[in-house]
Amino acid sequence: MNWKKFFIAFVACFVFVFVYEWVFHGMILKDSYAQLSALMRPKAEIKFPLLIAGQLVGSFFFTMIFVRGFGSGGGVAGGFRYGILLGLFLCGGIIITYAVQPFTSSLIIAWCIGGIIESAIAGAVVGALYKP
Amino acid sequence: MNWTKFLIAFIAAFVFIFFFGFVWHGILMKSSYMEIASHYRAHDDMQWGPLLLGHGIMALFFTCVYASFVTNGSLGAGAKLGIKIGLIFVGLYFIRFAVEPLTMKILVLGGIGDVLEFALMGAIVGEIYKPSTTNAPGM
Numbered sequence: 529m530n531w532k533k534f535f536i537a538f539v540a541c542f543v544f545v546f547v548y549e550w551v552f553h554g555m556i557l558k559d560s561y562a563q564l565s566a567l568m569r570p571k572a573e574i575k576f577p578l579l580i581a582g583q584l585v586g587s588f589f590f591t592m593i594f595v596r597g598f599g600s601g602g603g604v605a606g607g608f609r610y611g612i613l614l615g616l617f618l619c620g621g622i623i624i625t626y627a628v629q630p631f632t633s634s635l636i637i638a639w640c641i642g643g644i645i646e647s648a649i650a651g652a653v654v655g656a657l658y659k660p
Numbered sequence: 661m662n663w664t665k666f667l668i669a670f671i672a673a674f675v676f677i678f679f680f681g682f683v684w685h686g687i688l689m690k691s692s693y694m695e696i697a698s699h700y701r702a703h704d705d706m707q708w709g710p711l712l713l714g715h716g717i718m719a720l721f722f723t724c725v726y727a728s729f730v731t732n733g734s735l736g737a738g739a740k741l742g743i744k745i746g747l748i749f750v751g752l753y754f755i756r757f758a759v760e761p762l763t764m765k766i767l768v769l770g771g772i773g774d775v776l777e778f779a780l781m782g783a784i785v786g787e788i789y790k791p792s793t794t795n796a797p798g799m
Contacts, residue, residue, distance in 0.1 A: 567699060568759055575758040582754030589747045596744075597729030613725050614745075620717030621749070624681075627711035630701050 530660050534595050537657040541650050542587035548649070549583065552642050560635050567631065587650070590614070594654050607655020608648055615647030662792040666727055669789040673781050674719035680780065681715065684773040692765045699761065719781070726785050738786020739779045746775035 553561075561568050569575075594602065594610050602610065619640040626636040685693075693700055701707070722745070730737050750771040757767045 569761050573761075578754050579758035582751040582756075582758065584751070585754060586748050586751030589744045589751070593725075593729070593741065593744045593748075596740075610725070610729065613721055613728065614748075617718055617721035617725060617745070618748075618752075620714045620719075620721065621752070623710045623714035623717065625714075627707040627709075627714060628700055630705070 529595060530658070533658050533660075534591065537595070537654045538588055538591040540657055541591050541654050542584055544650055544653050545583050545587050545646065546580070548646050552646070557635070557638060557642075560632070560638070564631065564635070567629065590647075590650060591654050591658070594651065595658055602655050602658075604652045604656045607651040607653070607658075609651070610655070611648040611651020612644065614651070615644035618643055618647065661727055662790060665789045665792075666723060669726075669785045670720055670723040672784050672788055673723055674716055676784055677719055677777060677781050678712070678715045680773075680777045684777065685770075689766070689769050689773070692763065692769060695763055695765075696761065722778070722781060723785050723789065726782065727789055727791065730786070731791060733786055733790055735783045735787040738782035738784070738789075740782070741786075742778035742780070742782025743775060745782070746778035749774040749778070 593614075594607060597610065622636055622639045622643065625631065626633065722742075725745075726733070726738060726741055730741060753767055753771045753774070756762060757764075
């Protein structure tokens with residue numbers, strides 16, 4: 529395993545996830561969250577360090593799975609395919625959330641589509657940067 | 661791709677995570693969820709169709725990821741993949757805790773449950789699924 533390339537791919541993945549989620553959740557879906565204020569923390573109570581920690585942990589293991597799976601290098605296409613599969617897997621978790629929490633169906637659909645796109649692009653980024 | 665083994669592994673994974681989720685979230689963590697009951701659907705309002713569908717999708721695509729990315733399949737390789745995916749879910753729990761008014765108990769127990777659940781699901785898939793050819797990189 530090439531640890532230097534792994535670290536670069538992990539950092540790039542995290543930066544992408546941070547920016548993407550800031551735009552997707554913080555801007556595009558902002559009004560949808562405002563309508564569900566009972567289910568979300570008020571802005572002043574949002575725990576940003578934990579938010580960042582979560583994205584770091586997720587990006588780290590997202591990159592790690594790809595690197596372990598594509599020991600000989602998967603490239604952009606391999607990373608994209610990996611991202612799509614993992615995005616679809618995570619979509620299952622989102623649908624379970626809908627089953628037990630009163631989120632709106634339109635928000636759940638947006639999370640699924642946005643999540644698959646995010647995961648696919650993150651996979652392509654990791655695939656482009658990691659070389660064994 | 662060994663489709664017969666794939667189908668068996670997928671069904672076994674689905675049955676396992678559905679029952680694990682029922683025991684872990686529906687029984688062991690029930691009192692934790694009741695502390696913030698308004699954050700969840702009432703029992704009569706639970707969406708059983710999406711609950712089954714979500715578990716089915718997770719089992720299907722976990723098996724897909726395993727079959728696509730793991731060559732020298734084994735119980736251990738599957739468990740390792742499951743632990744890593746479980747740790748992605750721990751990250752997601754951090755994010756949810758950051759933006760939703762969840763309790764610390766739900767964060768901790770939910771995270772532990774996900775790592776355990778996916779590690780065991782991975783072990784099951786790894787034990788059952790064996791590729792028909794070995795032309796993909798190892799895990």
